Amino acid sequence: MVFSELLDSLKGLLSSNDETPISNNQPNTELINELSQGMALLNTRKEQLDKLKGRMKLIENITGFAQGKQTLKDTSQKELQILQKLEQDYNRQLSSYSTNYKTFMSEYQKGVDDVKKCKANCMTSIPRGSSAWSYKRQACQAGCDLYGPFVQKCENTFKTSRVGSKNCKQSTAGRCQDGQVELGMNNIVTSSNYADANGVTIKDGCCDCGGGAGGPPSTMMRGKKITKCDQIPTAFGYTGSGGNYMTTACYNARVTSAAANKNLHTKYTALANENKELIATAQKIFDKIQALSQTDLKIQNKIDTKDFDLKNQLAEYGTIYADILARQGKKDQTIDGQLEDIRYKEDSQQLRLWIWTGLAILTILFAIQRMRK
Numbered sequence: 082m083v084f085s086e087l088l089d090s091l092k093g094l095l096s097s098n099d100e101t102p103i104s105n106n107q108p109n110t111e112l113i114n115e116l117s118q119g120m121a122l123l124n125t126r127k128e129q130l131d132k133l134k135g136r137m138k139l140i141e142n143i144t145g146f147a148q149g150k151q152t153l154k155d156t157s158q159k160e161l162q163i164l165q166k167l168e169q170d171y172n173r174q175l176s177s178y179s180t181n182y183k184t185f186m187s188e189y190q191k192g193v194d195d196v197k198k199c200k201a202n203c204m205t206s207i208p209r210g211s212s213a214w215s216y217k218r219q220a221c222q223a224g225c226d227l228y229g230p231f232v233q234k235c236e237n238t239f240k241t242s243r244v245g246s247k248n249c250k251q252s253t254a255g256r257c258q259d260g261q262v263e264l265g266m267n268n269i270v271t272s273s274n275y276a277d278a279n280g281v282t283i284k285d286g287c288c289d290c291g292g293g294a295g296g297p298p299s300t301m302m303r304g305k306k307i308t309k310c311d312q313i314p315t316a317f318g319y320t321g322s323g324g325n326y327m328t329t330a331c332y333n334a335r336v337t338s339a340a341a342n343k344n345l346h347t348k349y350t351a352l353a354n355e356n357k358e359l360i361a362t363a364q365k366i367f368d369k370i371q372a373l374s375q376t377d378l379k380i381q382n383k384i385d386t387k388d389f390d391l392k393n394q395l396a397e398y399g400t401i402y403a404d405i406l407a408r409q410g411k412k413d414q415t416i417d418g419q420l421e422d423i424r425y426k427e428d429s430q431q432l433r434l435w436i437w438t439g440l441a442i443l444t445i446l447f448a449i450q451r452m453r454k
Contacts, residue, residue, distance in 0.1 A: 164369050171362045178355045185348050192230035192342040199225035199336045213326060219302065220313050220327035224334030226300035227310065230342045232349045235296030239286025240277040249287035256283070257290035260299070260308040295346075 203221035207214050237249040245251075252275065256266040262284060269275060270284040277286065285292040291299075291306045299308045305316040310331035314324025336342065 164366065164373070167362060167366045167369060171359070171366060174355065174359050174362055178352070178359050181348070181352050181355060185345075185352050188338075188341055188345060188348070189230050189232070192336075192338045192345065195336045195338045195342075196225050196229045199228070199334055202335065207330070216317065216327055217330040220310075220330040221334050223300045223302055223307055223313060224310055224331035225336055227298050227308070227331070228334060228336035228339040228342060229298040231297050231344075231346050233295030233346050235288035235293045237287050237293045239281050239283060239292070240279065242275050242277060242283070244275055249283070249289065249293075252283045253287050253289040257287065260289065260291040260296075260306065261312065262290055298342075 200222045203218050203225065207217045207221060211217075239249050239252070241248050242252050253270070256263055256270055262270055267284075270287075270290050271282050273280065273282065276282045283292075284290040287293060288296060291308065297308060299306050301307065302313060302316040305312070307313055307316060310328050313327045313331055314320075317324060317327065319327070
């Protein structure tokens with residue numbers, strides 16, 4: 082299975098759940114979405130890899146030049162073997178992640194559905210017109226929320242206070258406990274003077290005050306964050322045991338998957354770690370392909386340069402060769418003319434020689450004749 086196909090399979094796995102409602106609890110929705118946030122990176126990587134894929138053929142099919150051919154081939158094979166090993170690791174991680182992701186989402190969705198059923202049951206089990214039916218229904222439905230899926234343990238998002246550089250444990254001492262702000266301490270824990278460098282207040286960033294990220298399920302009642310059934314009467318203004326009926330209604334809420342929901346955060350943590358490993362492996366593969374692509378590009382540039390130089394040399398050779406042929410033709414004509422001229426001159430010299438020889442003979446004969454007389 083090639084890398085792009087692996088990405089496609091993962092994309093299909095996650096996108097297949099797009100139409101399934103995940104949760105009516107916003108914090109949990111954000112946490113669940115973190116499991117698939119790596120898909121944005123993986124999809125980007127896939128698009129980039131698709132562009133690089135065509136340029137990988139040169140490295141994958143190197144036949145090389147005579148000089149350095151074997152070295153280049155051996156190097157490319159070694160790099161491709163490393164890439165193949167990374168893809169095998171990715172395939173193994175993807176298989177495990179796919180199985181665990183489906184299991185987690187199935188259990189999580191069941192928890193969400195059970196909360197909805199629980200709330201519907203509150204409406205039927207507490208009939209309208211019965212004693213304190215409205216408050217009991219609200220308390221019962223709050224209990225349904227509190228037994229819902231627990232995805233992540235609470236983590237403090239508050240760093241250190243501007244005053245005294247105190248962390249959450251130090252800043253919440255005597256001011257907050259079990260997610261609730263102590264009486265008379267609200268002005269301090271919500272004050273920007275005690276916030277951290279990022280402007281996060283003690284109440285918003287510390288789990289002990291009901292802030293932070295993640296944590297057990299909670300619900301809002303009359304503007305107050307409720308994390309336990311015992312806190313509901315106070316939200317409605319009850320003191321003492323006057324609101325115990327609301328606490329009872331909350332505890333009587335029945336969510337069939339309550340036990341599984343309570344421990345779901347351990348599976349989420351394991352799955353989130355797998356997600357990180359999967360993205361890390363994908364990044365390694367991408368980096369390796371990028372490196373190979375750069376090598377491929379350098380090779381292609383050298384080939385293009387050599388090809389350009391060869392074409393220039395061939396063009397120059399063609400010009401020189403044509404010039405040689407032209408010059409060769411002129412040279413032949415000149416030599417022929419010179420040879421013919423020489424022959425004419427030789428003939429002329431011989432003719433003159435014969436004329437002078439004849440004249441000499443005649444002169445000698447004339448002289449002999451005169452001497453005889």
